[in-house]
Amino acid sequence: MSILLLIQAFLASFIGGVIFSIIGVIPGTDETATMAPLTLVLVLMGLEPVVLYAWFIGIIVAMQTSHTVPTAMAALPGSTMAVPMVRYSSLAKRLGIPHVAMRKMAVGSLLGSFISLPLAVVFAFLLAPIGNKISPYIGLIFTIGAILIAYMSSAKWAAIVSLVPYSFLIQGFQRLALESVGKTLFISIFMGITIGPMISELFNVLVPNMRERQRKQGPTEIWLAPEAKQKYSYYPNPLKQLTKKQRRDVAISSVLGTAMFTFSPVGSTVLLGELVSGRRKELYDKISSTVAVQDACSNATYIGGFIISLLAFGIPISPVALGPAAPLFNAPPRFTIEPIHNLSSFLGVSDYIVFGLIAIIGGSLFAYPLAIRKARSWTEMMFKYISHEALIGTFLGLIFMLAYYEAGIIGIIVAMCIGLFGGILHNLFDIHTGVQFMAYYASGWIVTTILSLAGVAA
Secondary structure, eight states, rough: OOOHHHHHHHHHHHHHHHHHHHHSSTTTTOHHHHHHHHHHHHHHHTTOOOHHHHHHHHHHHHHHTHHHHHHHSSOOBBGGGGGHHHHHHHHHHHHHHHHHHHHHHHHHHHHHHHHHHHHHHHHHHHHGHHHHHHHGHHHHHHHHHHHHHHSTTTHHHHHHHHHHHHHHHHHHHHHHHHHHHHHSSSHHHHHHHHTTTHHHHHHTTSSHHHHHOOOOOOOOOOOOOOOOOOOOOOOOOOOGGGGGHHHHHHHHHHHHHTTTTTTTHHHHHHHHHHHHHHTTSSSHHHHHHHHHHHHHHHHHHHHHHHHIIIISSSSSOOOHHHHTTGGGBTTTTBEEEETSSSSGGGGOOOHHHHHHHHHHHHHHHHHHHHHHSSSHHHHHHHHHOOOHHHHHHHHHHHHHHHOOOOOHHHHHHHHHHHHHHHHHHHHHHHOOHHHHHHHHHHHHHHHHHHHHHOOOOO
């Protein structure tokens, strides 16, 4: 563990923290669509494994902290994970305490990160003995996971049924890629799933009826609460921002969020937030406690899902590992899951703790003070000067570049086709991208098994 690597890890987490603090302030951004492409670029550039690990922890902390800014100030979710917090943020605005809600969320996010990191390592140790035993059954495990996540989605049985045609679509494109470019694809298909909702929305513009329904008659008006007059130090002590009862609830929710790493992070956030809300009667206490717990659970589930999948199994078995963190598990030719040769192969136990703590500090060094001290001014600046369409265009361009890098024009075509089909499933049928990511990993086993049962050679 050299000083140079420690410095590189800190710089990676800090720079990533700055980038994703800005992205988190922009309402409506998606974690997978923003985290995965940039992380994949760094993987393919050959960054040191511990630096990649620090980068990813840092951007988790930054985005999960800065997404509190538009959520609290404008009741618009700064990211997908902030959606469960919109209701209580809206109540906070009506009560005139959006600045209080924002600080509670930012503090909950930071404390959830620090609590989850060592707990995730402990849970990984407890689960590690079964890691080698499950390797021969990876395809079956992914299929069971896909069915469970599909059933937990709002689409229920429709999501489960969709696993079959979606798996055949993916494997069909894999066969096409094998015939045309001599290899199966990961980047093009994975990124196609990532941009699916965007591709579907853009496709709507070509349909006259949908285009008219989506047409805006004028600019959207957004009202921001006034700036808080209270002065804070650059990096306020997070423990002083919560009551004793709130600190206890944040700690408990962080533990439970880490343990629930295989569940949907949004679902876990909703569940634990409502459990706390139901135990509070006074409105101010209900709002401030619930948003703190929600953001703590949000970060804990993300960090737990990433670290436990990495350390205990070496394969992505959580929604976080399957989505935003997927390039750290499977990014051929550098990282693979069959055989397991990815980030987990290069990190020791001490690396998870030491570089993880460095990453949390580096990732929060810009995001946490931003959320506490500069929320309103940054929210106003982002609404005025940053185009959401420009952000989407930037990431679409990056994703198509990566697809072209993998398989040329074929890669772009595959990404577009997967994106359109998956986006329609997501936008029209509520079969979210988490189900689709699981279907991607399970598709080989599903197709092979069905063809075997039908008596057809795979």
